Amino acid sequence: MRDRVEQRLLEQQAVLPEGALSHAPPRRRSFATTDPSRVGEYLQRTFGPGLAVRGERRDLHLRIEGLHAGTYGIDDVELGGVSVSVEPHDVLTIARVQSGSIDWRQRRVADRFGIGDVVILGDLDVGHWCRWNDAGALVVTVTGELIQRVAAGDPEARVRRVRFTGHRPISAAAARQWLQTVGFVTESITNEEAAASLLVIGSAGRLLAATALATFPNTSVLDQRPADRTDATPETVRRALAFIESNADLEIGVEDIAQAARVTVRAVQLAFRRHLDTTPMAQLRRVRLDRAHEELRNASPDGGTTVTRVAARWGFPSPSRFATLYRAEYGQLPSQTLRGTAAP
Incomplete structure (x- = not known):
């Protein structure tokens, strides 16, 4: 294994x-x-x-x-x-x-x-x-x-x-x-399917780092630049969305999205909030969820595909959390999509 x-x-x-x-x-x-x-x-x-x-x-x-x-x-x-x-x-x-x-x-x-x-x-x-x-x-x-x-x-x-x-x-x-x-990270990376997904491993590390910064006093707070608001344009959103669509299968974070949009992290976050009422990482998760949905729709239930494996491949280490997000978006469980059965 x-x-x-x-x-x-x-x-x-x-x-x-x-x-x-x-x-x-x-x-x-x-x-x-x-x-x-x-x-x-x-x-x-x-x-x-x-x-x-x-x-x-x-x-x-x-x-x-x-x-x-x-x-x-x-x-x-x-x-x-x-x-x-x-x-x-x-x-x-x-x-x-x-x-x-x-x-x-x-x-x-x-x-x-x-x-x-x-x-x-x-x-x-x-x-x-x-x-x-x-x-x-x-x-x-x-x-x-x-x-x-x-x-x-x-x-x-x-x-x-x-x-x-x-x-x-x-x-x-x-x-x-x-x-x-x-506890969540430990559970995520001890799951066999999740451990084989760079999205899961990388996201778990970013989560640990971000939580450490939120847990202990530190000097990481950055001032917002005046240019961040003027850079929060529809063009910034367009470039960021194109990058997300092209790289959703890779281990990327908000800093990579900002770099692709040629603005700062604060600017891309402001742009998404202003024009889409969401965040770059929420949009990335939505795209990955859609890719998982398409993969389940196109898979044969007898071909060895499992919901856990598909979820991990698209960065969702917890099958139960994936099922909750999936059902809220598509109105049925991922296992129903894989079997080709309609939601009750």
Whole structure:
């Protein structure tokens, strides 16, 4: 199965537009040891060479179970009797403590994280130190490239590099939203059909990055330019719609749509709201839903086509969510379309 997933993803990556992020098929990782030398070796190999591990007791231990998809990873980590120093590197690390506690220090700020805390363990380009006190945590890593791409919107925009200004969420509701997002992404990329879709993998990564930016205080808010309103024209919409229609099968985001329309992200968002009363990403989802509808209509139910596979191919990782959207748009379930039966 894994070979088939990788082959399908390689075929999709071969036709990516220039400048698009390159994602990888989700890879499972599983490791456990009580050997001090192997703890450091594995953590360095997995999370980067700029990581130093110090065993502080004889009964130290490490266990990791997770998934890695190139620009992001999700792991259940259990670690005890160890302190870890991490040099600055371009990865954002967010943890939800599930057992034990973690002592943490970054620059002049120190904290202790307990069960239920959702925190930034490692900020972009900032080193940190932490001691895992027989702690278990759900750890999410997102590359700085993906964070910056989502934060800036326009890949060619000259904006300052985003910085996180606090290591705890802006609110309890934001922390809950982060955990719900991580759960949704985990479910999406562990689905066999979804894991073979670059649209699903890429969208899941963008969602993680966007939710991280919405969860923790940071400097990503951009000012609207005066030209954005004058650029929000019908011609901008026409160019954006043409790009969406031609590239709906590729892993694209709002920044790619704006670039194709030759305006900023804010301008293309204003243009869609002004002239179509929608957003670029909602329009992209509508086009993908229509493509899935056509594929189901033209498929033979005996030819091996499944609703789950078609949904994943067009960027819908959740079959139930796809069915809800589909029925609202077409008045019948996708399975009815595939079987050629009318809605009751």
